[in-house]
Amino acid sequence: MNQRAHATTVLAKRRIFETLISPGYYIAQTIGLVLAYLLVAGFVRAIDSSGFNYSLNPAYELIGRSLVGAFGATFVEKLFSEGPFLFTLYIAFLPVLLYLAVSSVFRFGLEKKVGALELLTYGPADGTSYFLAALIKDILMTAIYLVVLLVFLLIAGIANNLILGPSFYYSLIILFFLSITIYAYGIFASSLTDNSASAIAVFLGLLLFFIIIVMGSFTVVSGYVRNLTSVFAWIIKWISPLFYWDLALRVVEVGNWGMYFTGIALLLVLSAVVLFISHLTIKARGVRS
Amino acid sequence: MIQTKNLTKRYGKFTAVDTVNLNIPAGEIYGFLGPNGAGKTSTIMMLLGIVKPTAGEIRLFDEPYSPKRLDLRRRIGVVPEKHPVGMWTWMTAREYLQMFAELFSLQEANKRIDHLMERVGLADVKDKKFSEFSRGMLQKLSIVRALLHDPDILFLDEPISGLDPFGVKQVRDLILEENREGRTIFISSHILSEMEKVCQRVAIIFGGKLMAEDAMGSLLNTLAKDREIHVDLEELPADLAAKVKSLDFVQDAAGEEKTLIVKVPKTGDYRKALSKYLIDQDLVPLSIHEKSLSLEEAFVTINKENINLFAGIGGEK
Numbered sequence: 001m002n003q004r005a006h007a008t009t010v011l012a013k014r015r016i017f018e019t020l021i022s023p024g025y026y027i028a029q030t031i032g033l034v035l036a037y038l039l040v041a042g043f044v045r046a047i048d049s050s051g052f053n054y055s056l057n058p059a060y061e062l063i064g065r066s067l068v069g070a071f072g073a074t075f076v077e078k079l080f081s082e083g084p085f086l087f088t089l090y091i092a093f094l095p096v097l098l099y100l101a102v103s104s105v106f107r108f109g110l111e112k113k114v115g116a117l118e119l120l121t122y123g124p125a126d127g128t129s130y131f132l133a134a135l136i137k138d139i140l141m142t143a144i145y146l147v148v149l150l151v152f153l154l155i156a157g158i159a160n161n162l163i164l165g166p167s168f169y170y171s172l173i174i175l176f177f178l179s180i181t182i183y184a185y186g187i188f189a190s191s192l193t194d195n196s197a198s199a200i201a202v203f204l205g206l207l208l209f210f211i212i213i214v215m216g217s218f219t220v221v222s223g224y225v226r227n228l229t230s231v232f233a234w235i236i237k238w239i240s241p242l243f244y245w246d247l248a249l250r251v252v253e254v255g256n257w258g259m260y261f262t263g264i265a266l267l268l269v270l271s272a273v274v275l276f277i278s279h280l281t282i283k284a285r286g287v288r289s
Numbered sequence: 290m291i292q293t294k295n296l297t298k299r300y301g302k303f304t305a306v307d308t309v310n311l312n313i314p315a316g317e318i319y320g321f322l323g324p325n326g327a328g329k330t331s332t333i334m335m336l337l338g339i340v341k342p343t344a345g346e347i348r349l350f351d352e353p354y355s356p357k358r359l360d361l362r363r364r365i366g367v368v369p370e371k372h373p374v375g376m377w378t379w380m381t382a383r384e385y386l387q388m389f390a391e392l393f394s395l396q397e398a399n400k401r402i403d404h405l406m407e408r409v410g411l412a413d414v415k416d417k418k419f420s421e422f423s424r425g426m427l428q429k430l431s432i433v434r435a436l437l438h439d440p441d442i443l444f445l446d447e448p449i450s451g452l453d454p455f456g457v458k459q460v461r462d463l464i465l466e467e468n469r470e471g472r473t474i475f476i477s478s479h480i481l482s483e484m485e486k487v488c489q490r491v492a493i494i495f496g497g498k499l500m501a502e503d504a505m506g507s508l509l510n511t512l513a514k515d516r517e518i519h520v521d522l523e524e525l526p527a528d529l530a531a532k533v534k535s536l537d538f539v540q541d542a543a544g545e546e547k548t549l550i551v552k553v554p555k556t557g558d559y560r561k562a563l564s565k566y567l568i569d570q571d572l573v574p575l576s577i578h579e580k581s582l583s584l585e586e587a588f589v590t591i592n593k594e595n596i597n598l599f600a601g602i603g604g605e606k
Contacts, residue, residue, distance in 0.1 A: 003359045010391045014377075021379060116373035118339060122366075123392050123438070124359050283356075286340055 004132075007125035011133030019141055028099035029145055033152055036092035040156045043084030052080055063087075070215060078253075082165030085153055089171055092153075096145045097179050100138045105186045105203045108134065109196030117287045127282035131187045135275070138183045146176055170252045170260065174245055177267040181241035182207070184274040191281040214242040241267055290315040290442060290473045291336065296345035298331045298497075305331040307497040308345065313475065313490075315441075318468050320488035320505075321477040328497040329477050333444060336475075337367060350441065363393065366440035370447040372427040378420040382411065382430055385419050386437060393438040405433040410459055424451035432460065436467070443467060445476045449483055461487055517580040518560055520549040523573045536566060 019025050038059075046057035054064035067076045079087050108131065111117040117130055150172065157164055189203035213236070237243040248263025291313040298306040306328040313319045323329045334340035336347060338356035347354040349361050356362075377385055383402060390398030406415045409429040414422070419430055428451055435443060448464070449457045464487050468474050478484050484491065485505065492502040501508060525544045533542040533551055538559045541552040549567075553559045560577055567574050 003363075006394065007392055010388065014388055018379065111373070111376060114373040114376060115369060115371065116376040119367075119369065119373055120392075121339065122337060122362070122369075122435075123389060124363050125392055126356070126359065 003124045004126065004129045007120075007123075007129035008132045008136065011120070011125060011130060012136040015133055015137035016140060019137060024099060024103060025096075025141060028095045029148065031095040032092040032145070032149065035095070036088050036149065036152060037156070039088040039091060040084050040153070040160065040162075043080075043088075044160050044162075052083070054080070078167075082167050083157075083162045085157065085162070085164050085168045086171055088153065089149070089168060089175070092149055093146070093175055093179075096142065097182065100141055100179075101182055101186045101203065102200060104134045104138055104183065105190050105199045106196045108187070108190035109193065109199040112190075112287060113195050121287050127191075127287045128279045130287075131190070131275075131278060131282070135180075135183055135187065139180055142176060142179045146172060167249075167253075170249060174248050174260075174264060174267075177264050178241050178245045181244075181267050181271045181274065184271040184278070185241070188274050188278045188281070191278040191285065210240040210242045213237055213240050214246055239270070241270060244270065290317075290350065291319075291475065292348040292351075293332075293336070294346040294348075296332065296335060296347060297343050298328075298335060298340065299343040304497050306335070306342075306494075309494070309497075309499045311492065311499070311502075313473065315473050316468070316471055318464065318474045318476065318487050318489050320484040320491035321475065321494065322481070322484065322491055323494035327494045329494055330446075331497075332494065333446065333475075333477060337365065337444065338362060363438065364441045366435035366438065366443045368428075368431045368435045368443070368445045368448055370450065372431045375420075378418065380419060381416050382406070382419040382422070383415045385430070386434055389434050389437055395438060398437075401437060402433070405436055408463060409433055425453060425456045428452055429456065429460070432463065440472070442473045442475065445474065445478075447478050447480075448476060449478070449480055457483065516553050516555050518551045518553060518563055518577065519580055520551070520563065520567065520577045521575040522547050522549060522567070523575060525549060526570075526572075529570070529572070532570070533563075533566070536562075538562065 042057045042059050043052065046052055046054055046060050048056060054060035064076060067079065108117075111130075117127065120130060121127060153164060153168075156162075185206050186203050189206060190199045193199040193202055244263045244267045247266075248260045251259035251263065291311060293309055293311040295308040295310065296306055297304065297308055309328075309332060321329055321332070331340060335342045336349075338354065338358070341356070349358075350364065352358070352361065354361055377388075380388070383399075386402045386406075387398060390402065395401060402415065403412070406412045409432060411426060411429055411433070414426065419427065422430060428448070432445075432448065435445075445464070449460050452460060461483065464474055464476070468487075474487075476484065476488065488505055490502070490504050491508055493500050525547045527544075529549060530542040530544045533539055533549065538553055538557070539551055540554065543550050551559075551563060553563075560579065564574055564577055
């Protein structure tokens with residue numbers, strides 16, 4: 001094992017242990033699972049003789065209207081066509097995704113500022129082994145949570161006589177790879193900045209930017225937003241992980257498995273490119289704040 | 290062991306380090322002095338591979354050095370000025386050191402940790418969370434961390450800042466002991482009295498340029514404008530200072546209680562001639578000694594106005 005790989009392994013072990021003994025990860029998981037429970041229970045209460053009718057549940061009505069407003073009715077129909085689980089998956093995944101991504105970005109900035117990162121690089125570690133360790137930790141913690149969420153929703157499905165449809169499983173897999181790219185962008189934001197606050201601002205700005213771009217590809221109510229985002233989307237959609245997520249989910253609906261796996265592969269390629277740029281940025285900017 | 294050739298660091302138009310040439314042989318305790326903003330930290334950061342030089346060359350262990358050389362970085366131990374606060378708070382001192390031992394793939398790490406913690410007087414607290422440590426304890430822990438992997442070169446940045454007198458002595462003894470075992474030690478500090486006690490050679494950097502570099506004794510001698518001989522006498526006659534002033538080699542003389550203070554040129558040893566003169570005057574010198582310039586006194590003689598006078602004392606021309 002070369003020195004960078006060894007340093008990455010040593011640091012990753014510490015980061016994983018640290019995450020497992022701190023309350024943040026469990027709080028995010030609890031929030032995600034409570035949201036999952038509320039959404040599944042709310043869905044069950046909004047079923048009448050004609051099937052799911054989100055207007056029967058005030059919370060779902062609000063969610064439904066907002067989603068139709070942002071993404072269009074077709075999107076919302078597809079989202080709920082297999083029951084509550086697809087929507088629940090995305091919502092219940094968000095707290096853990098954001099917790100892991102933002103805490104890593106915050107930590108990177110803090111360690112740079114107080115000199116901890118510099119201290120590690122006095123030895124055989126370097127900035128790259130440090131961020132790879134954080135990425136490994138985030139990937140592992142994400143995988144654990146997705147398994148927990150899957151088990152939770154399987155139990156909820158059985159309890160309510162509902163099944164998890166194929167779109168759920170496709171989305172579950174692609175969400176895992178999507179999260180890797182989002183973590184890579186977190187590292188990129190950290191490598192560009194000197195402290196936690198600016199790193200988080202850049203990272204959240206990037207996420208918002210990607211969301212706006214992907215919104216442009218759906219039928220949105222506001223023509224202004226559509227026009228604005230479609231221009232951006234054509235130019236820079238290639239750097240957005242949400243583009244590949246959307247692509248993979250669209251093609252899998254028509255049974256194009258090849259393109260589905262291509263979408264996953266492209267997410268991995270994008271992650272690798274973003275990490276490589278981060279590596280170069282850290283090399284150029286150094287590990288001192 | 291450590292060599293630099295025309296090492297330069299520029300930040301935009303500002304030159305922080307200007308063509309610095311260092312040559313530090315193995316086994317030396319080397320002091321690196323300079324006021325704030327002189328270029329000390331930039332030089333050290335380049336030597337550690339943390340900051341990339343704008344120009345020039347660094348050689349460590351007779352090999353070209355760059356941040357990519359992780360193999361060479363393994364042979365260096367670093368004690369930064371401040372230990373990072375607020376990080377790894379869940380770790381005990383032992384767990385913290387074990388992390389670094391693992392990074393360096395050390396065999397028998399616990400044995401080494403116990404030995405070093407004992408040497409710095411932290412044996413009793415090694416299983417306590419180090420986030421509860423005082424600044425002095427953190428400084429000692431930092432030194433232990435830097436020595437864990439038995440480095441060939443130890444870089445110390447302000448190693449005794451924040452330590453109590455007992456801690457200062459412990460660290461000083463540790464530095465001297467490590468040096469006796471053959472380790473090359475590079476110290477940057479503002480506490481000049483301590484530098485004087487431990488360093489064999491010192492360099493003074495000012496405005497990014499290496500202004501002076503020499504063995505401690507030679508440097509002090511060079512920087513001294515003149516010398517003072519202090520003679521303790523049984524009695525000090527009122528007119529003695531005036532009489533002594535008339536001697537060829539005396540620049541000035543004064544009496545303080547029973548001590549005669551004589552200023553002489555910095556070249557030559559005039560103690561014998563002065564003793565002879567006093568005995569001829571039927572006086573009994575009880576003790577005679579030359580007051581040497583302290584490093585602190587020497588350091589403050591260097592300032593913006595006279596810096597050019599000092600340029601070239603073993604340093605840059």
